[in-house]
Amino acid sequence: MPRITWTSTQYFLRACIWICLVLYILYLYKSGSIVYYIAPRMLIFVKIAVIGLFILAVFQTDIAIRSLKRQEISCGCEAVPSRSIGKNVAIYGLFVLPLLLGFFLPNTAMSSSLAAKKGVNVGGNNVTFHANQFNQDFAKLGIKLYQQDTIELGDELYLEKLQTLDSFVDNFLGKVIRLTGFVYRDPELGQNQLIVGRFAITCCTADASTYGVIVESSEASQLPEDTWVTVTGTIERAKHKGTDVWKVMGTHFEKINAPSNPYVYPNYDFGSQL
Numbered sequence: 001m002p003r004i005t006w007t008s009t010q011y012f013l014r015a016c017i018w019i020c021l022v023l024y025i026l027y028l029y030k031s032g033s034i035v036y037y038i039a040p041r042m043l044i045f046v047k048i049a050v051i052g053l054f055i056l057a058v059f060q061t062d063i064a065i066r067s068l069k070r071q072e073i074s075c076g077c078e079a080v081p082s083r084s085i086g087k088n089v090a091i092y093g094l095f096v097l098p099l100l101l102g103f104f105l106p107n108t109a110m111s112s113s114l115a116a117k118k119g120v121n122v123g124g125n126n127v128t129f130h131a132n133q134f135n136q137d138f139a140k141l142g143i144k145l146y147q148q149d150t151i152e153l154g155d156e157l158y159l160e161k162l163q164t165l166d167s168f169v170d171n172f173l174g175k176v177i178r179l180t181g182f183v184y185r186d187p188e189l190g191q192n193q194l195i196v197g198r199f200a201i202t203c204c205t206a207d208a209s210t211y212g213v214i215v216e217s218s219e220a221s222q223l224p225e226d227t228w229v230t231v232t233g234t235i236e237r238a239k240h241k242g243t244d245v246w247k248v249m250g251t252h253f254e255k256i257n258a259p260s261n262p263y264v265y266p267n268y269d270f271g272s273q274l
Contacts, residue, residue: 005067005068006083007067008064008067008068010088011060011061011063011064011067012060012061012064013092014056014060015057015060015061015064017092017095017096017099018053018054018056018057018060019054019057020099021053021095021099022050022053022054022057024099024102024103025046025049025050025053026050028102028107029043029046031107032260032261033107034046035260035261035263036107036108036205037204037205038201038203038204038205039201039202039203039204039263039265040265041265042203042204110199110205110208110262112182112183112184112185112197112225112226120184120186120195120197120210120211120212121209121210121211121212122195122211122212122213122214122240122245135167136271137160137270137271137274138160138163138164138167138168139168140271140274141157141160141161141164141270141274142164142167142168142171144274145161145164145165145172146171146172146175149176150176150177150178150232151165151172151175151176151177151178152177152178153165153177153178153179153180153213154178154179154180155180155259155261155264157267157270158198158200158211158264159200159211159264159265159266159267160266160267160270162211162213165177165235165246166245166246169235169237169246172235172246173235173236173237173246174234174235174236175234175235176232176233176234177232177233177234177235177248178230178231178232179196179213179230179231179248180196180228180229180230180231180256181196181197181198181212181213181228181229182196182197182198182226182227182228182229182258182262183195183196183197183223183224183225183226183227183228183229184196184197184210184212184225184226185225186240188240188241189214189240190216191220191221192216192217192218192220192221193214193215193216193220193247194214194215194220194223195212195213195214195215196212196213196215196229196231196248197210197211197212197213198210198211198212198262198263198264199211199262199263199264200263200264200265200266201263201264201265202265202266208263211264213246213247213248214238214240214245214246214247214248215231215233215247215248215250216238216247216248216249216250217231217233217249217250217251217253219250219253220250223253223255227255228255228256228257228258228259228262229253229254229255229256230253230254230256231248231250231252231253231254232250232251232252233248233249233250233251233252234248234249234251235247235248236248236249
């Protein structure tokens with residue numbers, strides 16, 4: 001009759017942890033909540049990791065079953081589990097704690113409180129559409145945006161459009177723009193001003209940065225922080241913390257629901273899509 005030992009218990013515990021990690025990642029992927037943690041271009045690595053974790057779980061389960069039958073493990077790669085309770089708690093805690101936090105804490109998007117801690121990028125430069133080896137893709141995008149009656153600053157190419165507007169602001173003064181984001185109140189702005197911002201992620205939420213545009217309007221004071229809005233207005237010059245930037249003189253505000261994926265991502269190959 002199989003006998004449960006300290007060693008077999010450790011193997012089964014390891015297998016359970018790997019299986020739980022696999023199930024949790026699959027849950028995030030199927031529910032769409034994984035976008036709260038990583039950029040879409042990193043999903044391929046997550047899929048590879050899930051496969052690796054599943055193989056580890058199968059391997060540990062096999063070892064656990066054989067240890068119950070007292071069969072010798074002959075792969076030459078096995079290490080006997082430590083009997084130190086403190087060491088085991090520390091090691092297993094590294095895997096169990098993230099699981100517990102994942103299961104018991106809600107999956108929510110970052111908010112303006114993080115923007116307040118990390119700051120918001122609203123700076124800009126003042127150059128023409130003259131293209132060089134460093135900004136030729138942005139110059140091409142600038143020409144395309146200039147030809148539009150209303151510039152749309154939404155999810156698609158958000159960072160690239162923002163950089164283009166920053167770089168060639170003189171060409172866009174007076175142009176109509178429509179932008180979407182969450183309301184952030186910078187303490188250095190006036191009551192009739194706010195920032196409509198977006199969080200940008202390169203790889204995961206650990207490298208998240210906040211980008212935004214100053215919006216000025218008499219309606220600004222009526223919008224609570226973290227409210228998602230679509231703002232229409234015209235581009236004008238402004239100063240923020242002593243830096244020349246541009247702002248939007250808001251003429252129309254529309255409150256909207258937060259999108260299912262509130263983040264924006266850099267497109268490193270946008271030039272080939274123009």
